[in-house]
Amino acid sequence: MSHASAHAAGHVEVHQEAHAHHHHTSLGIPNQKLGTWIFIASESMFFAALITTYMVYRYRSVVGPHPDEVVNIPLTTVSTFILLMSSLTMALGVSAAHRGEMRQVGKFLAITILGGLGFLVIQFYEWWHLAHDFGLTWRTNIFGSIFYILTGFHKAHVIAGMVWLAVIAISSFRGTLRKEHAVNVDVAGLYWHFVDVVWIVIFTLVFLLTEAGV
């Protein structure tokens, strides 16, 4: 047996020992994580289709308002910052789970949920602002349609993530979350970070490039 294959076999063996209580794929990695990554891969395609449709149709409206008339960079920047920092607290929560500090997990997840809530409050305010002050609804023009669909689907993902994190946080505060459940925190974290990276792309393509006139 070569050194590389011996090393690989040893790695798989040790990995299996460490996660003996989890279901594993034949590759020696947890099913939950592999499944979550495959889900994330499919979600990448989903959002790529929405973002591309937005980019292609954004300036094809016959009637206004048009994107460059309505984007609010300061407000969106604040919400972006809040979402980015919620990813930081999520990462700290996952790290705490791997250390076995399960009470800390609940605290970090609670802060993450608050971050998600802050993001949503600002985003819904922006929707209200667009509808109330610019008369832009999803029926106004093609820009309104795809803008609300794109950002709406992202909001729905944030809400789903908050519910997921809340379930884990409650489990943590009740004392039923144990170190062997760390992989559950891990996959919830992966989902939350994915929602964050999608927003990183949306923030640049939908807001910053529009403000820059690109």
Add this chain to the structure above:
Amino acid sequence: MDTLEKAQQAAHPTTRDYLKVGVTLFVLTVAEVVAIYLGLPRALLAAVLVVLSAWKFLLVAQFFMHLKFDSRIYAGFFAVGIVLAVLITLAVTVIIL
């Protein structure tokens, strides 16, 4: 604590590392916003914004999502998703334009 857990904890980022990534993400976001008011040529500005955005994307994927430290199988699946996403982008663009 078994061997793998020790190895994982050694390989995984520390709280300090996470905070550094958080600060970097903040700085890059500020840089993006500042860049749009610098009066750069449009093509250059678009390139700068895409690079800064990709940098943030990679930081989150590598450190917060642990792609830098976990099994490469995960990175492989994610890469497949991203490649297909790019193909979808090209396909939708070609179909609509």
